[in-house]
Amino acid sequence: MTTVTRFAPSPTGRLHVGNIRTALINWLAARREGGRFLLRMDDTDAERSTEAFAQAVRDDLRWLGLVPDGEERQSDRGGAYDGRFEGLAQAGRVYPCYESPEELELKRKVQLGRGLPPVYDRAALALGDADRAALEAEGRRPHWRFRLDHAAPIGWVDGIRGEQRFDPALLSDPVVRRADGSWLYLLPSVIDDIDMGVTLVVRGEDHVTNTALQLQMFDALDAPAPAFARAALLTGGDGKLSKRLGALGCDDFRGMGIEPVALLALLGRIGTSDPVEPMADVAPLVASFDLGRFGRAPARFDLDELAALNARVLHMLPYADVADRLPDGMGESGWAAIRPNIATLAEAADWWRIVTGPLDRAAEDPGAGDPADADFLAVAAEALEAVTFDAEAWKRWTGVLKAQTGRGGKTLFLPLRRALTGRDHGPDMGLLLPLIGRDAALARLRGDG
Numbered sequence: 044m045t046t047v048t049r050f051a052p053s054p055t056g057r058l059h060v061g062n063i064r065t066a067l068i069n070w071l072a073a074r075r076e077g078g079r080f081l082l083r084m085d086d087t088d089a090e091r092s093t094e095a096f097a098q099a100v101r102d103d104l105r106w107l108g109l110v111p112d113g114e115e116r117q118s119d120r121g122g123a124y125d126g127r128f129e130g131l132a133q134a135g136r137v138y139p140c141y142e143s144p145e146e147l148e149l150k151r152k153v154q155l156g157r158g159l160p161p162v163y164d165r166a167a168l169a170l171g172d173a174d175r176a177a178l179e180a181e182g183r184r185p186h187w188r189f190r191l192d193h194a195a196p197i198g199w200v201d202g203i204r205g206e207q208r209f210d211p212a213l214l215s216d217p218v219v220r221r222a223d224g225s226w227l228y229l230l231p232s233v234i235d236d237i238d239m240g241v242t243l244v245v246r247g248e249d250h251v252t253n254t255a256l257q258l259q260m261f262d263a264l265d266a267p268a269p270a271f272a273r274a275a276l277l278t279g280g281d282g283k284l285s286k287r288l289g290a291l292g293c294d295d296f297r298g299m300g301i302e303p304v305a306l307l308a309l310l311g312r313i314g315t316s317d318p319v320e321p322m323a324d325v326a327p328l329v330a331s332f333d334l335g336r337f338g339r340a341p342a343r344f345d346l347d348e349l350a351a352l353n354a355r356v357l358h359m360l361p362y363a364d365v366a367d368r369l370p371d372g373m374g375e376s377g378w379a380a381i382r383p384n385i386a387t388l389a390e391a392a393d394w395w396r397i398v399t400g401p402l403d404r405a406a407e408d409p410g411a412g413d414p415a416d417a418d419f420l421a422v423a424a425e426a427l428e429a430v431t432f433d434a435e436a437w438k439r440w441t442g443v444l445k446a447q448t449g450r451g452g453k454t455l456f457l458p459l460r461r462a463l464t465g466r467d468h469g470p471d472m473g474l475l476l477p478l479i480g481r482d483a484a485l486a487r488l489r490g491d492g
């Protein structure tokens with residue numbers, strides 16, 4: 044059986060880091076088994092769902108590299124839902140209810156007041172044809188509930204949480220359709236999962252009761268249920284639930300200079316028994332993917348850890364992966380020289396400006412260009428003119444200078460680095476010098492480059 048997973052966001056807002064992790068786990072589960080990963084827009088809430096958000100979801104998934112093998116939208120599938128709904132109504136598994144929200148609220152209060160669980164009392168099941176006709180004559184239109192089978196205990200093995208049990212008698216029959224005919228998400232989701240052949244549903248922590256209710260819907264529709272797994276919550280770096288996480292999305296990560304693969308490398312490993320490690324692409328995540336390695340405890344998502352991982356990922360990225368985002372002219376050798384010294388790709392452009400010059404010394408490092416080094420730099424310029432200028436130029440040149448001036452270590456290298464780059468730290472000078480070029484290097488040593 045081919046693994047089919049789906050990511051089912053509601054296009055009522057931007058994806059946040061928790062959604063992204065759910066998408067990733069579903070994507071990985073499909074990739075790992077050579078299966079299919081579907082995108083399903085849960086847009087039954089017509090008022091809050093927008094095409095702009097749907098497009099933003101697609102764009103975010105594309106940026107992340109979690110490209111779906113197909114897309115469906117619930118708003119296009121009303122016909123499929125109507126057919127199944129009719130069947131369920133005939134079988135008495137959905138039934139019309141007429142209580143207003145206020146009446147339901149009152150019932151709940153009374154139950155709670157008596158110390159009872161606020162479970163829907165199924166009063167509507169007792170209505171006869173005449174009662175219903177009378178209610179309709181008052182102008183009431185029914186909403187519909189799915190009738191849970193109280194005689195069928197609900198149990199399943201969650202792929203992450205293990206054994207789960209629910210007593211259906213302790214759950215309210217869920218409303219599946221509103222009085223205006225519009226759908227709530229629960230039943231359409233089941234019908235979609237059946238029609239799309241979904242075999243595994245990885246969803247957020249908040250959906251446990253929904254899973255219990257939906258298992259009975261699969262049964263009522265005579266269809267096998269997919270496997271379910273519920274990913275643990277994400278907490279911030281301090282281990283606490285954080286509002287901020289609910290707002291962090293792809294635009295924020297892009298703005299921070301985070302590479303998508305770094306974000307995925309972190310989200311794919313936190314909360315699992317595998318280590319977080321840098322990777323140039325997600326192949327190691329796919330290869331190591333195993334739902335059984337995900338834990339039940341909340342997973343810590345730490346922005347500092349992400350930033351550090353991002354730097355380590357960048358240091359591994361081959362030129363071809365970044366070429367179209369590098370400044371013009373910064374070829375493979377430029378990337379090789381600069382890559383080890385950046386924490387975000389934007390910093391590569393800063394370094395490339397330093398290579399190509401002219402140096403803005405005041406902006407780079409006001410402390411550079413110590414007058415005490417002036418004589419040394421003049422000697423250095425002369426020596427540079429004399430050495431063969433090739434890939435070994437730096438080694439040869441500093442060797443000559445060491446012999447000539449007796450300087451060594453920091454007193455030899457730092458004034459040269461400062462004169463050539465305007466900074467005290469940075470990429471390997473042996474690699475930078477050929478990129479700067481002899482003429483520009485001489486001009487900088489003489490203070491006019």
Ligand code: GLU
Nearest residue numbers: 051052053085232245246
């Ligand atoms: N639209 C639901 C959500 O975003 C889907 C949950 C699910 O069925 O996995 O929470």
